[in-house]
Amino acid sequence: MSVASRVRSALPPRFAEPAGGRPRVAQPHVRPPLWTVHRTLWALVALGGAGIVAAWFLAGAQRFWVNWLMWLVFMVCLALGALFLVALQHMTGARWSVPLRRTAERIAALTPWLVPVAAIALFSLPVVFSWTQPDAASITPLVLKEHWLNRPFFIIRLAVCLGLWVLSYVVLVRGSVRQDVTKDPSLTVRLRRFSPVFMILLALTITDFAFDWVSALEASWYSDIFGVYLFAGAVTTAIAATLLAVMHLQRRGRLPGVTGDHVYNLGGLLFGFTIFWAYIAFSQYLLQWYADLPAEVFWYVQRTSGPMGLVFVLLGVGHFFVPFLALMSRADKKSPTRLKWVAIWVIFMEFVDVFWLISPIQGGGIRLGWPEVSFAAFFVAAGLLVIRRALSLGEDMPTGDPFLAAGLDFHLR
Amino acid sequence: MLEPLFGVLALFPSADALLKAIPQVKERGFTRLEAYTPYPVHGIDEALDLPKSKLGILVFILASLGAICAFLFEWWTSTVSYPLLTAGKAYNGWQAWVPVMLEGTILVGTFTAALGMLFVFNRLPFFGNPMLRSKAVDEITRDKFALVIRPGDGGLDTSAAIAALRAAGGQAIEVVPAPHYRRAGLAWWAKVTAGIGAACLVAGYGTAWAIRTFPTTKPMVEMENQPRLDAQAPDTFFASGRGMQLPPVGTVPRAFMPVLATNPDQGGKALVDPLPVTARVLERGRQQFDIHCAVCHDKLGTGKPWLDSTYEAQPTDLQSSTIRDASDGYLYWVISKGFASMPAYAADISPNDRWAIIRYVRALERSQDAPARDVK
Numbered sequence: 001m002s003v004a005s006r007v008r009s010a011l012p013p014r015f016a017e018p019a020g021g022r023p024r025v026a027q028p029h030v031r032p033p034l035w036t037v038h039r040t041l042w043a044l045v046a047l048g049g050a051g052i053v054a055a056w057f058l059a060g061a062q063r064f065w066v067n068w069l070m071w072l073v074f075m076v077c078l079a080l081g082a083l084f085l086v087a088l089q090h091m092t093g094a095r096w097s098v099p100l101r102r103t104a105e106r107i108a109a110l111t112p113w114l115v116p117v118a119a120i121a122l123f124s125l126p127v128v129f130s131w132t133q134p135d136a137a138s139i140t141p142l143v144l145k146e147h148w149l150n151r152p153f154f155i156i157r158l159a160v161c162l163g164l165w166v167l168s169y170v171v172l173v174r175g176s177v178r179q180d181v182t183k184d185p186s187l188t189v190r191l192r193r194f195s196p197v198f199m200i201l202l203a204l205t206i207t208d209f210a211f212d213w214v215s216a217l218e219a220s221w222y223s224d225i226f227g228v229y230l231f232a233g234a235v236t237t238a239i240a241a242t243l244l245a246v247m248h249l250q251r252r253g254r255l256p257g258v259t260g261d262h263v264y265n266l267g268g269l270l271f272g273f274t275i276f277w278a279y280i281a282f283s284q285y286l287l288q289w290y291a292d293l294p295a296e297v298f299w300y301v302q303r304t305s306g307p308m309g310l311v312f313v314l315l316g317v318g319h320f321f322v323p324f325l326a327l328m329s330r331a332d333k334k335s336p337t338r339l340k341w342v343a344i345w346v347i348f349m350e351f352v353d354v355f356w357l358i359s360p361i362q363g364g365g366i367r368l369g370w371p372e373v374s375f376a377a378f379f380v381a382a383g384l385l386v387i388r389r390a391l392s393l394g395e396d397m398p399t400g401d402p403f404l405a406a407g408l409d410f411h412l413r
Numbered sequence: 414m415l416e417p418l419f420g421v422l423a424l425f426p427s428a429d430a431l432l433k434a435i436p437q438v439k440e441r442g443f444t445r446l447e448a449y450t451p452y453p454v455h456g457i458d459e460a461l462d463l464p465k466s467k468l469g470i471l472v473f474i475l476a477s478l479g480a481i482c483a484f485l486f487e488w489w490t491s492t493v494s495y496p497l498l499t500a501g502k503a504y505n506g507w508q509a510w511v512p513v514m515l516e517g518t519i520l521v522g523t524f525t526a527a528l529g530m531l532f533v534f535n536r537l538p539f540f541g542n543p544m545l546r547s548k549a550v551d552e553i554t555r556d557k558f559a560l561v562i563r564p565g566d567g568g569l570d571t572s573a574a575i576a577a578l579r580a581a582g583g584q585a586i587e588v589v590p591a592p593h594y595r596r597a598g599l600a601w602w603a604k605v606t607a608g609i610g611a612a613c614l615v616a617g618y619g620t621a622w623a624i625r626t627f628p629t630t631k632p633m634v635e636m637e638n639q640p641r642l643d644a645q646a647p648d649t650f651f652a653s654g655r656g657m658q659l660p661p662v663g664t665v666p667r668a669f670m671p672v673l674a675t676n677p678d679q680g681g682k683a684l685v686d687p688l689p690v691t692a693r694v695l696e697r698g699r700q701q702f703d704i705h706c707a708v709c710h711d712k713l714g715t716g717k718p719w720l721d722s723t724y725e726a727q728p729t730d731l732q733s734s735t736i737r738d739a740s741d742g743y744l745y746w747v748i749s750k751g752f753a754s755m756p757a758y759a760a761d762i763s764p765n766d767r768w769a770i771i772r773y774v775r776a777l778e779r780s781q782d783a784p785a786r787d788v789k
Binding site for chain 2: 285286292328329330411
């Protein structure tokens, strides 16, 4: 018995026949036409772009590149978090999430865009990375790390990471979209086998990315757990983004059969990963605070004293306590309005996190002004444009997935 | 009054069947319904019109209390009752308390959830739930879902109830007899107490016997058994046979220059205060004076010891005119070398701190005898 027929025989009858696929549900136009939003986003891209160019000339190279890196890291978090969600569903064989998987896959459509953004970010090497500075040769920890932190190897690592990410994106997402047409159930099995491999690759590449692009900004600092830290934030953000996108599509009637129970589960995941992030973040902080080694703790001193200390507090309260308390009870996770606002807040907090990680390398206070606003306008609007376009990628639900029916049948019991 | 009848029970093959049956039974006018299921069924609370369980809020409150208690406990033990400076951290190092607070939260939270569910909401000490005597109870704990119609205020029409359950698709319908409530008597309490006592005795003596009989192994001794010299311990490596070495002849520890004068009078003239006149020096002096001198000389230096009457010596009144007129160098000599029954402090207080203390003593004297122009 071939894999395909084995899977097909497991299908409930009404989804077994692939003849012509399911009719696409008519989309009721309850909202004002799309182009207004679309145009606003383009206007923001243009304005933000102008601001970015101005920042290059007026705000200095350092500030420009710090902003660029912040958005690179944020995009990586969102894209990889979404890919992780997709792979997680394949790996665990979760059925309830099958109808939502396409939405996560669409958010992962940011992945190919990482290539240009990261390639441009390479120009920041001589400006913001401490190990490229002329005095690096006289700083012992940097000399000891020379075999890792040198330009050729750094660029090779970035290329490998980007290559693996784009490859995984093609395998996981493009494959799944193709399944809409081919209805070939064996793909589901193949992706289930590929997902564990992807998980290992993700663990290695996101750790490497976190070390190279965030902690290596202060190259004498180190924290083994840092990759996990970034990963925890990435998954939290991706869940929040998926939640928003799912509710957006749901409101437009594009996800028939997806109920409050599905959304409830996403809320549960968001709650869980919020705790995970806090656990990791605090573990890292506590160990370095306790050991109090000058080689480690200076990094936290920069980020917890002065005005940055306020951001630190905001992070603790906003990235953990707010979503934690807001999603604690069952009723909270059943309320769409609450879920929506918590999701928006969590995404904002992830940006605050990235800001807190990267911005202090410029020293002296909180750098928040028109350059930051311009970058935010540009990247948020551009990212939304990419995701909006991706919202037409394939069907709204993975109609070729043999478990879609089981997923739609999901109720909380 | 005891009910003559607990209720009429029917089994359903699935949670869905149960949820479908509930409104049908309700339609026939039966309102006191109970469901028994092998696992929590989502949506059953709403179907049975059960009020929202208060367990969640109880757990939240008590778990928060757990966190707060852990915090207060840590704060009190490490900064109030015995201020501890660990690894150079400041007092109130709340970071170190967070793991304990987390444990406290989880501990109290889980205990509240489990015990509250069992004892508060399910009235556990009562073991005689009539459902345990029903024939269906085995299947309920395995894979069947039971719906029970309980008698209302006006009793229960058994045959109507049976008909309603059958119409709703119930199987294995049975009438569950009323519970046989019985208060635990003295004999029961005696048995329980004796049982717990016997268990304690066996466990205690058993452990004591085991410890004596079997060689005890200490877990995780790596930290204790390090290749290092312990303070005060003898050691064969050095010729002196000591672990701790004395400083080589002719050396002095950093910042501990010996007093070079040979007698108090000469000292009084030769020893000169090297410190600058700053608020920090005075503050340091105040701190060191309060630590080292105040027990015997009182905070104001009046010489009234805080010690009880078994301390017989009479500390000098530092406000007295003799001390006022004595030179700073003389006081330095007294602190370093001791004076009659006052011990020497050269080993405990660094030279700079001695000078700071003297500054402060002078300030104390001035404070008790301030000229009018100081008050302006």
